[in-house]
Amino acid sequence: MKKVNRVAIVGGTHGNEFTGAFIVKKFEQFPNLIKRSSYETLTILGNPKAFYVGRRYIEKDLNRCFLQENLQNVTLASYEDIRAKEITKILKEDSQTKVDVIIDLHSTTANMGLSIILGNQHPFLLKLAAYLSAVNPLVNVCYTTPEKGSNFLRSLNELGFVIEVGAVAQGVLNADLFQKTEQLIHTILDYLEKHNQGDIPETNYPLTLYKSIGTVDYPRNENGEIQAMIHPDIQFRDYQPLNPGDPLFLTLDGKAIAYKGASTVYPIFINEAAYYEKGIAMLFTEKQIITDVGV
Amino acid sequence: MKKVNRVAIVGGTHGNEFTGAFIVKKFEQFPNLIKRSSYETLTILGNPKAFYVGRRYIEKDLNRCFLQENLQNVTLASYEDIRAKEITKILKEDSQTKVDVIIDLHSTTANMGLSIILGNQHPFLLKLAAYLSAVNPLVNVCYTTPEKGSNFLRSLNELGFVIEVGAVAQGVLNADLFQKTEQLIHTILDYLEKHNQGDIPETNYPLTLYKSIGTVDYPRNENGEIQAMIHPDIQFRDYQPLNPGDPLFLTLDGKAIAYKGASTVYPIFINEAAYYEKGIAMLFTEKQIITDVGV
Numbered sequence: 001m002k003k004v005n006r007v008a009i010v011g012g013t014h015g016n017e018f019t020g021a022f023i024v025k026k027f028e029q030f031p032n033l034i035k036r037s038s039y040e041t042l043t044i045l046g047n048p049k050a051f052y053v054g055r056r057y058i059e060k061d062l063n064r065c066f067l068q069e070n071l072q073n074v075t076l077a078s079y080e081d082i083r084a085k086e087i088t089k090i091l092k093e094d095s096q097t098k099v100d101v102i103i104d105l106h107s108t109t110a111n112m113g114l115s116i117i118l119g120n121q122h123p124f125l126l127k128l129a130a131y132l133s134a135v136n137p138l139v140n141v142c143y144t145t146p147e148k149g150s151n152f153l154r155s156l157n158e159l160g161f162v163i164e165v166g167a168v169a170q171g172v173l174n175a176d177l178f179q180k181t182e183q184l185i186h187t188i189l190d191y192l193e194k195h196n197q198g199d200i201p202e203t204n205y206p207l208t209l210y211k212s213i214g215t216v217d218y219p220r221n222e223n224g225e226i227q228a229m230i231h232p233d234i235q236f237r238d239y240q241p242l243n244p245g246d247p248l249f250l251t252l253d254g255k256a257i258a259y260k261g262a263s264t265v266y267p268i269f270i271n272e273a274a275y276y277e278k279g280i281a282m283l284f285t286e287k288q289i290i291t292d293v294g295v
Numbered sequence: 296m297k298k299v300n301r302v303a304i305v306g307g308t309h310g311n312e313f314t315g316a317f318i319v320k321k322f323e324q325f326p327n328l329i330k331r332s333s334y335e336t337l338t339i340l341g342n343p344k345a346f347y348v349g350r351r352y353i354e355k356d357l358n359r360c361f362l363q364e365n366l367q368n369v370t371l372a373s374y375e376d377i378r379a380k381e382i383t384k385i386l387k388e389d390s391q392t393k394v395d396v397i398i399d400l401h402s403t404t405a406n407m408g409l410s411i412i413l414g415n416q417h418p419f420l421l422k423l424a425a426y427l428s429a430v431n432p433l434v435n436v437c438y439t440t441p442e443k444g445s446n447f448l449r450s451l452n453e454l455g456f457v458i459e460v461g462a463v464a465q466g467v468l469n470a471d472l473f474q475k476t477e478q479l480i481h482t483i484l485d486y487l488e489k490h491n492q493g494d495i496p497e498t499n500y501p502l503t504l505y506k507s508i509g510t511v512d513y514p515r516n517e518n519g520e521i522q523a524m525i526h527p528d529i530q531f532r533d534y535q536p537l538n539p540g541d542p543l544f545l546t547l548d549g550k551a552i553a554y555k556g557a558s559t560v561y562p563i564f565i566n567e568a569a570y571y572e573k574g575i576a577m578l579f580t581e582k583q584i585i586t587d588v589g590v
Contacts, residue, residue: 167464169465173525178547252473
């Protein structure tokens with residue numbers, strides 16, 4: 001792995017995810033906090049207009065605007081399409097500012113604790129993730145594969161990843177999660193510094209990786225209206241095993257709907273507010289333990 | 296007190312407060328659930344357009360559109376102004392549908408449990424509220440005085456009140472709170488039935504009333520940008536005593552800001568997402584115990 005020369009911390013890619021947005025605001029105010037001797041760190045407030053009005057986005061989800069072909073499509077001219085092109089220019093194209101690592105900060109109404117979300121299995125990312133989950137028991141690591149080329153901001157760089165924290169309501173700043181997220185960022189920045197200094201510990205931590213295997217929608221009627229809720233037994237129980245026959249949903253009139261799959265899965269993003277419109281009640285993952293992530 | 300002839304249950308006055316909106320949807324699907332022998336019950340989805348897009352409102356907060364003079368002002372023509380006039384016609388003006396009692400269902404990101412919010416101290420409401428908090432320990436009762444005539448939907452009727460439940464994120468349906476809220480509605484409907492049948496228990500339950508004495512904003516800089524968060528010690532601690540010197544906020548750079556008032560207060564609506572834009576971090580209340588609410 002080559003030396004890291006520049007790192008980007010992005011917050012507020014979704015305007016109503018205040019944890020990341022306010023952490024970026026803080027780092028803008030106190031830039032010394034993210035200064036390290038061997039590389040440069042820059043901050044970006046992803047969607048300033050959406051942050052200002054406290055909404056996820058203005059016209060479309062910015063974090064679905066980074067498909068390579070769309071970034072090159074000049075006819076796409078919504079606020080978020082334009083913003084995606086601006087961010088791409090800064091983080092990827094302009095040789096004065098382009099980065100080697102992207103940390104994109106998100107929050108969720110699901111009980112995801114401190115999650116690291118990877119979009120690829122670059123050995124350096126796996127080793128970093130293994131280290132983070134070893135030193136901080138609140139950290140879980142997931143891997144979500146892009147279906148048809150990734151449209152996420154993190155995919156601008158092979159060393160791009162997401163920190164996803166929750167449970168926290170949209171449009172709310174939670175001091176406890178704010179502090180834990182900031183602490184995690186400092187651990188990452190220190191790790192990158194050690195990497196540059198050839199000082200990464202030899203220890204090969206095992207990595208528990210939750211790999212997405214698909215999404216589940218809410219039960220709906222023929223008009224698309226939701227007919228059942230997340231069952232109380234699994235609400236806020238992200239990363240916990242869901243076995244065949246376990247309750248999954250509860251209809252509005254109180255009947256449990258069981259999980260009918262053949263094998264145990266580990267749901268994540270359970271009851272994320274922003275996913276109602278996407279037809280996603282949760283993601284199912286498989287749990288994989290990687291004992292050797294050595295680079 | 297005269298007989299109750301018609302009761303309205305309103306949900307989704309704010310489109311992203313799903314608990315009430317989905318309870319109304321359920322009652323529309325199963326109308327027998329809210330049928331009682333001595334009066335009629337109608338349901339209203341307050342802001343259908345906002346509910347459809349999962350936002351609090353489209354153009355302005357519907358639950359601030361019910362000031363008497365605004366309802367009569369024909370130049371006010373936003374979607375919510377028009378909707379407020381429609382609702383007023385149904386609940387107050389049309390003799391075929393006008394109601395004696397309004398139950399307006401709301402939810403909040405603050406940890407308000409099951410709160411009954413009164414806008415006046417009509418003896419019948421006080422007695423009902425005392426009964427509800429006696430039979431259900433999760434129920435708290437607050438009283439918020441309108442500053443310059445009430446602009447809330449509940450104020451269409453002297454027997455109008457709010458059920459405010461939380462903590463729950465905006466745009467999220469939480470099964471546990473959904474069921475508790477529905478149960479509370481049934482208790483209220485049964486109470487009204489007993490009232491009509493002259494069968495209200497004689498017991499004079501004491502009432503603990505949290506009376507609003509003002510609002511507190513977040514510390515902000517000269518540009519209006521938030522500089523501090525709700526202190527972790529009071530997050531989710533609505534209705535708990537806050538004493539002089541107790542921590543209130545935490546600045547982004549980690550300094551505690553203490554409550555400097557002279558007397559103990561009881562904060563409510565702590566860290567409600569929708570109140571950031573209104574300049575409200577919480578409401579302070581005083582606790583009052585009324586031993587005799589007899590009508």
